[in-house]
Amino acid sequence: MTVSAKEVQELRKISGAGMMECKIALSEAAGNIDQAFKLLREKGIAKAEKKSSREAKEGLVGIKIDNNIATIIELNSETDFVSRNSEFHKLVNSILELSTTNGLDIEKTKESASELINQAVGKIGENIVLKKIDVFEGNIYSYVHNSVKEGMGKIGVLLDLKAEKQVDEIGKNICMHIAAAAPKSISKEDLDTKIIENEKEIIKQQLKETGKPENILEKMMEGKLNKFFEETTLLKQKYVIDPNLSVDQYLKESSSSLGCKISINKYLRYQIGS
DSSP states (O other): OOOOHHHHHHHHHHHOOOHHHHHHHHHHTTTOHHHHHHHHHHTTSSOSSOGGGSOOOEEEEEEEEETTEEEEEEEEESOHHHHTSHHHHHHHHHHHHHHHHHTTOHHHHHHHHHHHHHHHHHHHOSOOEEEEEEEEESSEEEEEESOSBTTEESEEEEEEEEOSSOOHHHHHHHHHHHHHHOOSBSSGGGSOHHHHHHHHHHHHHHHTTSOOOHHHHHHHHHHHHHHHHHHHBTTTSBOTTOTTSBHHHHHHHHHHHHTSOOEEEEEEEEETTO
8 A cells, every 4th residue: 555754754753663664564554553553563673662652841942043044943852861962962953954944934844854853763762852943034132041052952042133233242131131031021012911811810819808999909900910010021021130120221221322222023932841
């Protein structure tokens, strides 16, 4: 029978066996992946436990910037030991290179990366998953925290700033802040309404038994919500390098000293395990 490339890739992913072995096993099993996996086990080609059934919660965040295009990925492995392996680092770099070549075509990168991952699973012996990938185009700055190699670590940040001048130091500082403070959005205007409604419900429960008049409760609700926005939105957060300033104030002071307005278009923060 005819076996599709997708079926072969799926069997390779769960077994770690080679392409030809998987194709033969699928043909013998009439396309049944579970039966083909059993045949590979019987031949001693696949281990007893399917690799894809094992959770991959470790790994690395990788970042690569080429001119005005930046890629950030989260590649997961089962153990931290493997994430420190040179073969795993090569895989991260290869996927980043693919993304640089493909530019904004993320689906094309994912498709090409799946073959590289399948090969690595068979070689490394652990389940490996490309959990997330994003591509930015613009005036990009980046930061990697707890780096194990250049452009690889446990936390990674991409930041797209609007500025008429190069503002490398400011860009890096804001990236470092995002890595440390983990904001949920740039401002309250673009914060997910579900998050806001959930917080309101929590505050209501907290205020329920106070016995305060309705007008006082409304002010208390407003005050607690403002405190929540200060803790969770980037512009309102206390700037980690100088807590006397908010991030918004830091940007305004920097804009004034440089003579050009600096504003945040967008950002991304990846963290292993989150």
